[in-house]
Amino acid sequence: MTIAQNPEAARQAASLPRLDRARLAELAEAALTAATRAGASYADIRIGETRRQFVQAKEERLDEFFESSSPGFGLRVLVDGCWGFYGARALEPGAMAAAAERAIHNARAVAPIRVAPVRLEETEPHEAEWIMPLGIDPFAVDAPEKVRRLIEVNAAALAAGADYCVSSFSFATEERLFADSRGSRIFQSRTRAQPSFEVTVIDKGSGRYATRESLAPARAAGWDYALSCDLIGEAARAVEDARRKLDARPVEAGVTDVVIDPTNLWLTIHETVGHSTELDRALGWEANFAGTSFVKPHMLNTLRFGSELMTILADRSQEGGLASVAFDDDGAPRERAEFEIVSKGVFRNYQMALGQAHLIGAERSNGCAYADDTTAFPIQRMPNISLAPNPDRCSLEELIGGVEKGLYIVGAGSWSIDQQRDNFQFGGQMFYEIRDGKLGEPVRDAAYQGRTISFWNSLDGLGDSSTYRLCGSFTCGKAEPMQLAPVSHGAPAARFRDVTVLNTAREV
Ligand SMILES: [Zn+2]
Structure with missing residues (x-):
């Protein structure tokens, strides 16, 4: 070196x-x-x-x-x-x-x-x-x-x-x-x-x-x-x-509607959907380093992960995607990594590396292996994992227009989630008030929290491809010894109802 x-x-x-x-x-x-x-x-x-x-x-x-x-x-x-x-x-x-x-x-x-x-x-x-x-x-x-x-x-x-x-x-x-x-x-x-x-x-x-x-x-x-x-x-x-x-005024804590920009939503997708649908976590192999998952193999094809609007796509082909590559580190071609993790709200697929597929009755892996260095053992890691945009026209203005009282959240901030990938809390760079369908002033000290399944089932408005953006991270950490993987997550703007918003500055 x-x-x-x-x-x-x-x-x-x-x-x-x-x-x-x-x-x-x-x-x-x-x-x-x-x-x-x-x-x-x-x-x-x-x-x-x-x-x-x-x-x-x-x-x-x-x-x-x-x-x-x-x-x-x-x-x-x-x-x-x-x-x-x-x-x-x-x-x-x-x-x-x-x-x-x-x-x-x-x-x-x-x-x-x-x-x-x-x-x-x-x-x-x-x-x-x-x-x-x-x-x-x-x-x-x-x-x-x-x-x-x-x-x-x-x-x-x-x-x-x-x-x-x-x-x-x-x-x-x-x-x-x-x-x-x-x-x-x-x-x-x-x-x-x-x-x-x-x-x-x-x-x-x-x-x-x-x-x-x-x-x-x-x-x-x-x-x-x-x-x-x-x-x-x-x-x-x-x-x-x-x-x-x-x-800005401090945010008013409580249950409210939120419209989330892709610059924030990518990290929520990463933590709640990306990590929860890794098969090695679900099988209990990956437990030490904030491992495991609430998404168990018996939930395949039955778990209602989110609302009908939620389709989560895996791929290795998006231009600019940090996990875009022609073959994964098991030698599986990228075509294998084109699959739906969640289809219209229903959980359909885990991410798998070589040798894992038969454990859930699948024929073969879907191209989700990566070693963060040539000297590291290849483990199951995320391909690009993205929320599909609405095929019907829906602008950011329309999403905001459907909120009487709520917040519009831009940019990723602090984050925390339990090892089962269930209870979470996310900050952001900017939280703007929405009143009567109109964007207002920023508020400060805000974060949103929830549980993965109820949050995704509260998705009731989805932006079209004009609101879509590909974001991501260089440094998704997993395993012991820890490996860092690059991964992208695309998302349109999306609206969620009745989300708990916290005032992070208020004394408990
Ligand atoms: Zn990660």
């Missing part, structure tokens, strides 16, 4: 040679051959490199610069129905034979505590190469240029009256070869970008302060996307929003 803590070293790191794919293929071949010769009934390997960069500026200065380049491989073997795994950084032939030995040793070591043998479904081999269409490679852009752009954002915020502004760019590129003992050889390359800032405005008289974070979403995209987000323009608007929050 090479790590650069300053821009000069980063320039050198960015000019490292691209991966030699023929060499990766040779190493993969060596590892798989060694594994199968030593007794593995199945073996697969992810081998390649992940590059990451994080640049942060506070006011007029560079605050943090980090760049890493992490080559590596992870070999997974199946021996007598037990998984064994070994991952390392060294990309050399000697390491492959040693890895096969260690992975098989690990599989045999867990055999005495095996509950049931791992059973793999049939998979067809794929030979493919998928390079994500990319505008400007962010790693080819000089670090000083990135710092200059961030300082411009901060300057715009300060000029508009902010007391503080911190802004950042995060970038990552994954280049990875997947190969398995059934003949798959898949090389993929993808890049993602997350532009972000937060402004703070202080009321010197009262000592109170308000913040507003940027709404520009993380995307699978390059430097050109980061530039297109107009952070400078948004910074001035964010300062105005923060000032309005400072002057």
Whole structure:
């Protein structure tokens, strides 16, 4: 791993040679051959490199610069129905034979505590190469240029009256070869970008302060996307929003109707639907790290998850989707990951990785595996998971027009949810009053809470595609040791009735 803590070293790191794919293929071949010769009934390997960069500026200065380049491989073997795994950084032939030995040793070591043998479904081999269409490679852009752009954002915020502004760019590129003992050889390359800032405005008289974070979403995209987000323009608007929050009346706690913007709703979808419908959680395998789920396998095709308006789609094909890729880390093609998790309100499908499908009587996995590094064991992770927009015309104004008294919620804020993915509480960047179908002034100190099933069943208004937006996160955490996955969630604006709204500043 090479790590650069300053821009000069980063320039050198960015000019490292691209991966030699023929060499990766040779190493993969060596590892798989060694594994199968030593007794593995199945073996697969992810081998390649992940590059990451994080640049942060506070006011007029560079605050943090980090760049890493992490080559590596992870070999997974199946021996007598037990998984064994070994991952390392060294990309050399000697390491492959040693890895096969260690992975098989690990599989045999867990055999005495095996509950049931791992059973793999049939998979067809794929030979493919998928390079994500990319505008400007962010790693080819000089670090000083990135710092200059961030300082411009901060300057715009300060000029508009902010007391503080911190802004950042995060970038990552994954280049990875997947190969398995059934003949798959898949090389993929993808890049993602997350532009972000937060402004703070202080009321010197009262000592109170308000913040507003940027709404520009993380995307699978390059430097050109980061530039297109107009952070400078948004910074001035964010300062105005923060000032309005400072002057705003406290929210009136109680039960009320809410219209939720996709910039907020994506996180609610992630926590309540995305995580609750992961099969490993439902089976109790994933319990330690805020795991498990209230959505049990016997609820398949019967649980009324939400109202008729609720259809939740999984995919790996939305342009800009952080989980968009041609094959998952089990080598399953993206077509497999096109499915409905919830269909017109009814729970229809779990997300599954290789070897899980038969546990609920399904034929095969639906392409939901990801390893956050080549050296990590691939686990079940979310594809893009989105709320389908209303096929009938419905604008944001119409949704708001249907509310006598309520709130319009914009931007993701704080969040909390129990390990069963049931009881939740979400904040937001802006809460605006709605009165008699008209948008009013912002209120402050608001959050909404509820329980997953009753919340989604209170969905009674859904915006059409004109209100749809794809948002998401670089860093969905799961498992121990924790793995961080990028994932996008699209949503239209949506209206929910009788939602409990809290005043978070009121003393309990
Ligand atoms: Zn998550």
